[in-house]
Amino acid sequence: MSAVSAELKLPSVRDVLGRSDYAIISQLVEPNTRVLDVGCGEGELLHWLALHKGVDARGVEIVGSKVQRAIARGVSVYQGDIDQGLADYPDDAFDYVILSQTLQEVRKPLKVLKEMLRVSQRAIVAFPNFGHWTVRLSHLWSGRAPQTKLFPHDWFDSPNIHFLTIHDFEALASREHWTVERAIYLSGDTSVRIFPNLMAEVGVFVVRK
């Protein structure tokens, strides 16, 4: 596994996309490739990738109003459920499948990850790190379900149904024999180099079968 990539420019597209994981993902994707963004929201990332990197951009999103805005942006988005949304695609249909800030919300994360690696050469997965020190402290001090900047929801209305840490994801990748091509750890706009499981708010992984 490679360490934090020093050659990555830090958020060049943050102004456009407003999220540091998008800024990294937009740099990880090679030009003129086929990209599927699962849980693509309003298609901002795909739109940017299509415009600036000439990618063949597709998306899956469940919320109708977001699908409408994505299509109105000119991005080919399919309105459907992520847990089943990948089943129709043939094997190796894409060069990259992106799952950004959504893994913790899907019902069957392992099934989704396996499907991603079936339909694509590479999966780019970004998720909030439940191992971040603020989460640990919040839980330790309050004795209640943690509420932090990263996980702001009350337990009863949180969209998050799986709470994973960077170590958890690495363990799963190793168990499934996936190759982690890159791992980037982010805190705000900056990359984290030491103790990522404690210090990183978000982990971005590029994995291959």
Added chain:
Amino acid sequence: MIVETQIVRFDSLPLDCGVILAPVDVAYETYGELNAAGSNAILLLHAFSGDAHAAGISHDGGKPGWWDNMVGPGKAFDTTKYFVICSNVLGGCKGTTGPASINPETGRPYGMSFPVISISDMVRLQKKLVNHLGISRLLAVAGGSMGGMQVLEWAVAYPESVACVIPIATTSRHSAQQIAFNEVGRQAIMADPDWCEGDYYDKKPPARGLSVARMVGHITYMSDDSMREKFGRRFRTQEPLPDFSSVFEVESYLRYRGSQFVDRFDANSYLYITKAMDLFDITNGHGSLPVALERTQSRFLVISFTSDWLYPTYQSLEIVSALRGRNRDVAFCELQSNYGHDAFLVDVGEQTDLIRGFLSSTYRERVARAS
């Protein structure tokens, strides 16, 4: 925008049934200007009872087009940007050759001697028109309901001739329920003694049968919600009496729409066109939907509506699923509407945003590729 329907005559058209129809007239309208590269042309395909008059105000009757809310300057099909074409379908009664046209061999209207036509015959004729207008590749082909079936046929039959396609509230083939409703309409017409085996052109037309057929049609175009909202249980007459003289508003509306239809539609066209819809199956000759759609090269935007029970979302999803299975470029959205199947004609706000964005990104790509 005052518009006028034009007519072009072609020597002949070979039909799927083996007959060569000759000659064939096509009624059409155009809006906007074709650009120098010929790359901004959009063909609109009307639904069952539509015609070539899609937009603007007709110069004779002063009537707005059937998709006037979607076609025009600044609208979804922006005529300041695109060159938009719409023609009346083969078998129709609004200027294109159909059963009411004169058979040159007999000097009398075809009636039931008109050959059985198909959706692909309609599309073959549209291709002739598009060629005649000097367009080799359309930017888009779009339409709802039966128009959507023609859209699918375009994408499969002429994959290189259209950059993107927009099938709305449609299906790759009719279900038993859809065939059943059409059959009720046909039987209503044929049961009318004035139908005379289709030979009524110099007599009284089968007005009662045709208007009942239209009444059934209108019920299927609306939804339970939209009918409740529009009519509820309100009476037309002020004091409802317990007899047949009392008329619910919904009854009065259906009768009005039925009788109005008789003035503008030919009963034999009703028979021929509904039959073409029922017999349409895009998988014919291909074996399966994925195999049929694998031929396509266009970008797809598939739209359905939540309350459309005549062409339910599952039928759109079958198309979308087959396209994704062959890794074709497809966008799909089910829009929220209470208007039932009519939504694509009347509830056009969100549909406009989708189509505008989809068209402009396709057009941008096309211009970028050409330069």
